[in-house]
Amino acid sequence: MKSLPPDATHETVRDALIAAHLFAASPAPLGGLAIRAHAGPVRDVYLEWIRSQLAPSQTFRKLPLSIQDDRLIGGLDLAATLHSGKPVLHPGLLSEMYGGVLAVPMAERMPQGLAARLASAMDLGRVTIQRDGISDETPVSFGLLLLDESVADDERLPPELLDRIAFRVDLTSIPLSVMRQAVQEFPEAFSDLALSHAAPDEGPVQVIDALCSAALALGIDSLRASMMAARVAHRIALQLGRSDASLLDAALAARLVLSPRATRLPVSAEANQDPADSDASSPENNADDSASASASEDVPNDAANDTSEDTAPPNQLPDDMEELVLEAAKAAIPAGLLSQLLANQGRIAKGSSSGKSGALKKGGHRGRPMGSRVGLPGGHQRLSVMDTLRAAAPWQRMRQAAASKEARYVGHHVLPSRLIIRSEDFRIKRFKERSETTTIFAIDASGSAALHRLAEAKGAIELLLADCYVRRDQVAVIAFRGRQAEVILPPTRSLVRAKRGLAGLPGGGGTPLSLAIDACRELAASVVRKGETPLVVMLTDGKANITRDGQTGRELAQQEAREAAHALAMLGVGAMVIDTSPQSSDLARELAAEMHARYMLLPHAAATELSQAVRTMSVR
């Protein structure tokens, strides 16, 4: 029996395999797995292994992100409908694969509508079809494998699906050899797990209490997480041949389900622990590295500790249970996450941005459906079958009569066809094109833009925000001063957030103009990636004096700013520079020229002219 060195990578893979094993046994109740990995051999080995764990009756299908509603949920069976003349249902992908597993590659680019439909189907256990004359309900049951290939920080899996999925696995730093080895040795590892979890008689275990308390301590707000962890603990017990979950089952569930969702470090209670407790926790922690070969040695220790807890006063027992579960979860929080949590204290969480993949606003076949109109199908125009049939229906008797009369006249005997459709009956689907604009505001909050100007600039922006609200555009805000330029509001349509973001904006410090323009360029590029149109509005006086690496130096800073502006212009993004200096300054003018941007002087009066200007720019 090979003993695996207890290092983090091996543990990660072991956990990943345990999670996959549990998932394959009951895909729908556990929701699924979110797998973060580069598309490559490591992920392939993992996916192959998951497939091998499935029963023959469980179908495994790939879900393309561009899937249309009628294929996902079900819809009109065109041929059958035309043949019989009444609406005939064609079942969708979800109802076809009852009990199976759906793999979704590039899940971070999932459109919001698709995520909502999947979430609704998972909640209700059924899909309802109410479209094109069909009214139907079919039961569904499926598990999801969300394959997260995101590279940039702004791409995220749809949060409503993440909430409903038990496990999250990160394979990005796993070498292929480790993965292969773990897969080979899994059966042994699993039997070791079974041994180490063999429950001594602990009496009834408050699994749910312990898990809820651990979730709360880790700052996990959603109650679904705790419910899912309880479900997983139960399933672990079942896999190991028991009907009730034990403490160690709960600890393992906490590790698999709760740790990846942690948003804060639990407050350490070590200072309050007395020696008996701290002795108890360390061997239990070792036991949590449950797949290690030396687990068998730990079991007697566990039993000893457990009995010592049993003899302890009864009101200590719940605390120890919760401590155990919490410790297990804490131990498994990925190292990167820890440092990130520490670094992120006080930073605003990035907004949701799972979006459509790039592009194209070709007319007529993208966007929200909006009924139909008269027209011939072909090219980008899609036939709206039901509306066509409805247009043709009232004429059928007349046409049939005319057709058979004609046939008799000519001497032919014609079998009446079910439907006679003429070109004027054809209806094509109409879509509402979404040419969404995201307006990126870059606010100069430095000392040179004096404080009262800042207040005015904020007021102008609020007016512009109101405009954006009316037009249903998105807004984003970048603020720059001192040595950095920060995205204080990622693109959002939520004005509540916008107002909040603007409220606490401080002023003062140098003007890192080049950094600001770089930040604008990056944000604009990510907006373009999402298939929307960015618009940059920069409020500044143009007096750059901080360079990219934080040094003061007017000459260099201004040169860098010009370079950055040029790069932004190359992106082809519409831009506008609003000069906040008391009188029109050359620097700001030159900046606008470099950026190929419009130039405007922020008037002293209320900024209604400003909003006019931005409005005309975006309606180009």
Added chain:
Amino acid sequence: MAAAFPFSAIVGQEEMKLAMLVTTVDPTIGGVLVFGDRGTGKSTAVRALAAILPKMKAVVGCPYGCDPDATRSVCDFCKTLKKGKAVVKTHLVPVPVVDLPLGVTEDRVVGALDLERALGDGVKAFEPGLLAKANRGFLYIDEVNLLEDHIVDLLIDVAASGENVVEREGLSVQHPARFVLVGSGNPEEGELRPQLLDRFGLSVDVKTPQDLASRIDVVKRRDAFERDADAFIELWKKEDNKIRRKIASGRERLESTALPDSVLEKAAELCMKLGTDGLRGELTLMRAARALAALDGSSTVTVNHLRSIAPMALRHRLRRNPLDDTASGTRVQRAIDEVFAA
């Protein structure tokens, strides 16, 4: 179909539960908008409500479930039926709760030409849609922020007039469509148009409970329900029945519940202080307060009833400036404290 989680077994969320019960007592209040994060039990509550509502009397054979005792707003089917005979056959049916699923097309919402009959018999017949099914019941929209714009327009229109007018494919049909609109949504994911916001009588904010005991309770009950739904429902049956009786008696008492002028004055004062748009705020406040009093079993509406219902009725009507809304809940509370301190 999966069994519904019992209404009385929902932990906490008292404001949301109250709002829903109040609208069942008086459907003219105009529906409930539930805002909140994921996993706060919004859809659970609506589906639980469906299971708990007392049955209603409907005309046999009427596609819109018309009330046999109603004199106004009857459909054509019932009108012809009544002209013919004096006595009309009725039966008890469960109150409809219709889900507006994502991806619904207009023809299914409004109703359209019955294609089978048109192609088969050559007859122009109307096939009723979801609005017809929801008449005298509830229409539930999950993720109301994601709803298509043109369907929103449709719903606003019908909810306002109480009637669905269909003019398409050679059809010209009118039928009653009075329903309570219940919407759920996540405010972080997008704004609702003010016209749609206004259509909702009451709004509530829900959050996941922050105290450990409640959280454990929620998870435990859910776990018990999943393991054995029937036993769990049986366990909570008594409580559910209590609520059902409360609703039924509330409905009976509604007409006779008195609304004294002093209370009306307070309501108007409150709305003026908050600067709500139009008079719908007062009307809703009045109706909701009366329904709450009826639900509670008192024969007169008191200032306390007004106090408890005011936040729900007014918090979503405060916005004039879309940027101005960060503390609408507290604004309402402050105004209430001032007006009712006297």
